Amino acid sequence: xxxxxxNLASDLLRLEINTIIKQNMSAEKIPSNKRVLxxxxxxxxxxxxxxxxxxxxxxxxxxxxxxxxxxxxxxxxGEFSFKEIALMASKGIEQLEQAIKNETDPLRLNVxxxxxxxxxxxxxxxxxxxxxxxxxxRDLAPDTLMxxxxxxxxxxxxxxxxxxxxxxxxxxxxxxxxxxIPFRSHQETAHWNNDLDWMHLNAADDxxxxxxxxxxxxxxxxxxxxxxxxxxxxxVEGDITSYITPQYINMPDNIKEVVMNVHNRxxxxxxxxxxxxxSTVMNLAGKSFNQIFTRNRK
Amino acid sequence: MTLHSIALLWKKxxxxxFVPVKGLQFARSLLKNGxxxxxxxxxxxxASFTFKTVISFGDIVVFIPDPAGYYAQHQWHDLCQNxxxxxxxxxxxxxxFEEIANYFHAIERQIAFWQNSISGFIGIVNxxxxxxxxxxxxxxxxxxxxxxxxxxxxxxKVTARAIxxxxxxxxxxxxxxxxxxxxxxxxxxx
Numbered sequence: 288x289x290x291x292x293x294n295l296a297s298d299l300l301r302l303e304i305n306t307i308i309k310q311n312m313s314a315e316k317i318p319s320n321k322r323v324l325x326x327x328x329x330x331x332x333x334x335x336x337x338x339x340x341x342x343x344x345x346x347x348x349x350x351x352x353x354x355x356x357x358x359x360x361x362x363x364x365g366e367f368s369f370k371e372i373a374l375m376a377s378k379g380i381e382q383l384e385q386a387i388k389n390e391t392d393p394l395r396l397n398v399x400x401x402x403x404x405x406x407x408x409x410x411x412x413x414x415x416x417x418x419x420x421x422x423x424x425r426d427l428a429p430d431t432l433m434x435x436x437x438x439x440x441x442x443x444x445x446x447x448x449x450x451x452x453x454x455x456x457x458x459x460x461x462x463x464x465x466x467x468i469p470f471r472s473h474q475e476t477a478h479w480n481n482d483l484d485w486m487h488l489n490a491a492d493d494x495x496x497x498x499x500x501x502x503x504x505x506x507x508x509x510x511x512x513x514x515x516x517x518x519x520x521x522x523v524e525g526d527i528t529s530y531i532t533p534q535y536i537n538m539p540d541n542i543k544e545v546v547m548n549v550h551n552r553x554x555x556x557x558x559x560x561x562x563x564x565x566s567t568v569m570n571l572a573g574k575s576f577n578q579i580f581t582r583n584r585k
Numbered sequence: 586m587t588l589h590s591i592a593l594l595w596k597k598x599x600x601x602x603f604v605p606v607k608g609l610q611f612a613r614s615l616l617k618n619g620x621x622x623x624x625x626x627x628x629x630x631x632a633s634f635t636f637k638t639v640i641s642f643g644d645i646v647v648f649i650p651d652p653a654g655y656y657a658q659h660q661w662h663d664l665c666q667n668x669x670x671x672x673x674x675x676x677x678x679x680x681x682f683e684e685i686a687n688y689f690h691a692i693e694r695q696i697a698f699w700q701n702s703i704s705g706f707i708g709i710v711n712x713x714x715x716x717x718x719x720x721x722x723x724x725x726x727x728x729x730x731x732x733x734x735x736x737x738x739x740x741x742k743v744t745a746r747a748i749x750x751x752x753x754x755x756x757x758x759x760x761x762x763x764x765x766x767x768x769x770x771x772x773x774x775x
Binding site for chain 2: 298299300303304305306307309317498499500501502505506509510513541545546548549550552553556557559560563564
């Protein structure tokens, strides 16, 4: 509870309002099973990496041996999967930096810049999720914290690959290296990790997520890989910073007006709410302080 | 009593009970899931659109539906010029923000109600059951905070403080002499 109150208080020091234009938005509910939520988040990130041409799916039938460094071998939603996603995203950021330097077309430059930002977000959020799993490891499997992962050792890797995957047959025929075969579901670490296939995922016990961990995962899932059009950050000291993206500048005037109107309304509503929460906390703290000290004086 | 006044009374009762439920639901989502989602959907032409706002403690994310996902680029441009589309968009946007405001008002009212039972002496006893009730869904634990909030609201803080002080005096009578006795005995025993 102490952690919870401390995180809550620190969250109240900063208010961030984001406006996003989202295509094909469905009114689909967020999965209530947190393991499923993490798997969906990882799937979303993997799809983006594949779309950007930075990574290749292990299920791609056109896969060749030359694609080995690009293959996403973890297809789940646990620490190992997010680690692979984070590393791929970092590679993508480096590739895009090079491409941005060589690009002269302003429209193409805009696209590359926004892709680089999305990759940065994927990388940051993936490391945040890895951090959550590290905490679970610390509490639930402390002996594994300092050990290296067996599946990362080339000699032992064969025991962790999915032998039912069609790439394994191609590996046996000598067409593909071992690096192209996806990993199997990792049941050994199910009590603190989430690198499980759908069958084991639904049967596994819940992980002990804290509210601030959930807030981070929900936010990552909701924002996904959408580009933020307008962002306003209000600090408790009084600093207000607004970010306007080129996507907003390039919009037709009437759409710009609607977007700005939405953003402004969100700012005014959230500052009102923020004010209420803040004054409640101040009130409670103030009242308790008052009661303790007036009683002492008596 | 006319049918109209019965209907009005029913509506008022429903509203009266809905506000705390809405407030608790909102507070629970904020505390348990770290955020609450408000969605407003509408249909224009053959496509459906959804406004979505995710409210957390430190941030608010507003998702605006983009018709480009449903229409080709030239149709999207036509849609931007269509006054019916704009009217529809604005109408549902208004409804969406009213819905968010309703949640905020509900929680503001809740805060005003709970403030009585979560501050000072009484707060020390009530804040943990309130936290467990909201976070873990142990709703029966709401009994004490609700009882004290109602008591303070209707009988006043002075009486509640007097009762708390009386209890403190009794506790002092029972426990402090025992503690002094133990303190006296212990060095001898050592």
